[in-house]
Amino acid sequence: MRPTLVLCGPMGSGKSAVGRRAATALGVAIHDTDAMIEERAGRTIAEIFAADGEPAFREIERDVVVEALGTTAGVLALGGGAVLHPDTRRALAGYRADGGVVVFLDVSARQALLRIGTDQRRPMLHGDGESPRQRWNRIAAERRAVYEEVASHVVTTDRGTPAAVARRILALLPDA
Ligand SMILES: Nc1ncnc2c1ncn2[C@@H]1O[C@H](COP(=O)(O)OP(=O)(O)OP(=O)(O)O)[C@@H](O)[C@H]1O
Numbered sequence: 208m209r210p211t212l213v214l215c216g217p218m219g220s221g222k223s224a225v226g227r228r229a230a231t232a233l234g235v236a237i238h239d240t241d242a243m244i245e246e247r248a249g250r251t252i253a254e255i256f257a258a259d260g261e262p263a264f265r266e267i268e269r270d271v272v273v274e275a276l277g278t279t280a281g282v283l284a285l286g287g288g289a290v291l292h293p294d295t296r297r298a299l300a301g302y303r304a305d306g307g308v309v310v311f312l313d314v315s316a317r318q319a320l321l322r323i324g325t326d327q328r329r330p331m332l333h334g335d336g337e338s339p340r341q342r343w344n345r346i347a348a349e350r351r352a353v354y355e356e357v358a359s360h361v362v363t364t365d366r367g368t369p370a371a372v373a374r375r376i377l378a379l380l381p382d383a
């Protein structure tokens with residue numbers, strides 16, 4: 208079993224929101240790896256970061272994402288930093304080699320920050336010495352090449368509702 212579609216991209220690009228609309232339109236399930244991690248850990252992502260730190264979170268995330276790529280159908284929305292783990296990148300390359308579709312949802316800093324603001328549920332946005340805007344910009348710049356490497360398609364989400372962005376993505380799928 209494998210997902211019909213995998214979404215990656217930075218915080219606020221719309222992976223969860225667009226993923227839900229795409230899944231509804233296709234009549235399939237949506238799986239969001241952030242929600243799967245919280246369910247497995249019995250804690251929120253913010254709680255995991257606060258208690259155990261980012262490296263511990265990335266290990267749980269690697270386990271959940273690699274497993275989900277082999278065991279779920281439907282749409283799989285990844286956490287923003289899931290592509291950082293080399294095991295996850297290898298699993299995504301295997302999924303694509305097998306015909307899977309990975310879409311990088313690109314977004315401008317301006318739109319992303321308008322959407323997510325200073326949301327406390329996103330621990331990567333908060334840290335010493337940098338504003339959420341500075342952190343978002345730095346992280347997005349650091350990750351851009353990795354998103355491009357893992358993706359088969361890039362879709363910009365600045366314009367259009369989540370449903371409209373979902374329709375653009377569905378047009379990329381084989382047999383759509
Ligand atoms: N195309 C869009 N137009 C307007 N609002 C949007 C769009 N896409 C997403 N949003 C809104 O922006 C917010 C963030 O979107 P979402 O949670 O889907 O981002 P994400 O990529 O999953 O972020 P994270 O990596 O933090 O999980 C949500 O409130 C969502 O409804």
Ligand SMILES: O=C(O)C1=C[C@@H](O)[C@@H](O)[C@H](O)C1
Nearest residue numbers: 218241286287288329330331
């Ligand atoms: O971009 C990131 O590193 C993150 C994005 C979210 O989806 C969550 O996975 C978590 O808040 C970390």
Ligand SMILES: [Mg+2]
Nearest residue numbers: 222223241284
């Ligand atoms: Mg999300």
